[in-house]
Amino acid sequence: MAAPRSGPGRAADALASPALTNLIGLIGIVTPIIAWLTAQGTTKNVLLVAETVIVMLLVGSHIWLRKRFITLRRTNSLRDMDDAHYYDLVRAKLERELVSDYSAVADGHMQVYASEVPRLSVMLVTTLLESQSQPQRILASDLTTDPSLLTRRREYLSANRQLLDAGGTVNRLFIAYERDLLREEYVRGLLNLVTYHRDMGVTCGLAVRDRLRADQAVDVIIIAAAAALVEDEQGDADYTKGRSTVHFKSVDRWIERFESAWGNGAEAAPAALRTFEAAARPLLEAGWDETRIRQTVDSL
Numbered sequence: 001m002a003a004p005r006s007g008p009g010r011a012a013d014a015l016a017s018p019a020l021t022n023l024i025g026l027i028g029i030v031t032p033i034i035a036w037l038t039a040q041g042t043t044k045n046v047l048l049v050a051e052t053v054i055v056m057l058l059v060g061s062h063i064w065l066r067k068r069f070i071t072l073r074r075t076n077s078l079r080d081m082d083d084a085h086y087y088d089l090v091r092a093k094l095e096r097e098l099v100s101d102y103s104a105v106a107d108g109h110m111q112v113y114a115s116e117v118p119r120l121s122v123m124l125v126t127t128l129l130e131s132q133s134q135p136q137r138i139l140a141s142d143l144t145t146d147p148s149l150l151t152r153r154r155e156y157l158s159a160n161r162q163l164l165d166a167g168g169t170v171n172r173l174f175i176a177y178e179r180d181l182l183r184e185e186y187v188r189g190l191l192n193l194v195t196y197h198r199d200m201g202v203t204c205g206l207a208v209r210d211r212l213r214a215d216q217a218v219d220v221i222i223i224a225a226a227a228a229l230v231e232d233e234q235g236d237a238d239y240t241k242g243r244s245t246v247h248f249k250s251v252d253r254w255i256e257r258f259e260s261a262w263g264n265g266a267e268a269a270p271a272a273l274r275t276f277e278a279a280a281r282p283l284l285e286a287g288w289d290e291t292r293i294r295q296t297v298d299s300l
Contacts, residue, residue, distance in 0.1 A: 080249060081108055083226030086133040087248045090227070093123060108249040117231070117244045118156055124223045124246070125159035129166060131226075136168035139222040139258045143209070143231075144174045147189035151196060164201040172197055173205045173262055173269050175217055181208070181297045184288040187280050194273065205269025206276055207261050208300055216261040220254055228254040272300045 081087040087108070094110070112120050128136065138160065142150060151157075160170055174194070180186045194204050209217050219231035228251050232243045247254070262269045279296035283289055 081226075082249060082251045083131075083133050083224065086127060086131040086224065086226035089127050089131050090123065090248075093127070108247070111232075111243060111245050113243050117242050118153055120244070120246060121153075121221060121229055122155045122159045124221070124227055124229060125156070125163060128168075128223050128226070129163060133224045133226050135224055136163065136166065137224055138163065138168070138170045138172075139220075139255065139262075140170065141173040141175055141207075141218060141220055141258055141261060143217065143219045144176050144190065144193075145180070147174075147186065147193040150193060157200070160202070161200050170197075170200075170202045171205070171262065172202050173207055173258065174273075175207045175209045175212065175261070178208050178210045178297055181276070182290050182294055184284065187293070188284055191277060191280065191284070194277070203270060204273055205262055206273035206300070207269050208297065211300075212261055215257055218254075218257060220258065222251065222254050222258060225251050225255065227251060230254070276300060 078084040078088060125138065128138075144150070164170060174190065176186075176190065181190075197204050207216075221229040223229070226248065228247045230245050230247065232245055263272075265271075276296060280293060283293060
């Protein structure tokens with residue numbers, strides 16, 4: 001049970017009451033009308049003095065409210081967002097939690113730093129489930145410099161699992177440097193990561209970073225067709241650093257970039273991953289041979 005409000009607290013709430021403000025405003029309208037209708041000297045002067053006091057009260061009330069409450073800039077136009085319903089749910093959550101630059105949110109994008117990044121990524125996924133925006137899908141490309149990092153994002157992975165359990169889909173593209181795909185330790189970590197995600201129900205793919213265009217080699221999580229969380233600065237294991245931007249407009253351009261890197265048919269990222277696995281897994285068991293794995297990487 002909430003603690004009872006103190007006398008000053010109750011008085012402050014009463015002064016900030018919209019009902020009281022509306023009542024003062026109504027009196028302010030009625031008073032000059034009565035003054036002009038009566039048209040008697042003394043009464044008229046008294047009413048005009050009362051009108052002046054009322055105006056002063058309204059001005060004081062306005063100043064008081066501006067100091068007591070945070071005034072948030074409102075969204076320019078919900079129709080500008082690719083998925084207005086989804087965007088509005090996220091905007092409302094951010095405003096409630098007081099964790100953003102509100103002018104940026106109103107424009108349809110925002111930047112988050114360090115520990116806020118994984119928290120926001122979880123919010124974006126859980127809001128997808130709440131909003132039922134279509135498609136119920138995540139497209140994610142990961143610049144996989146350290147395969148072990150992604151397994152530590154437990155809350156984000158849990159949110160992914162909830163989406164998959166609810167019938168949604170997740171496509172995750174692991175983007176690796178060619179030199180890393182030749183290292184036994186890296187490959188072992190990468191394939192363990194792939195196994196972990198496949199067991200969740202994620203469709204996994206592989207792309208060689210050296211062969212992608214700059215606009216394809218991006219770290220991004222695309223939520224349905226509603227939002228794209230782009231990692232501008234790679235976070236560390238505990239997200240003591242890192243910076244990301246979430247976009248609610250022009251999400252289709254991020255989808256196009258992902259799809260161009262993912263590919264289709266026999267040369268698609270899932271096929272490339274299967275080819276690499278077929279060569280790498282036996283070598284991890286029998287003995288690593290960089291020459292043989294290089295031939296496979298060159299063919300991807």
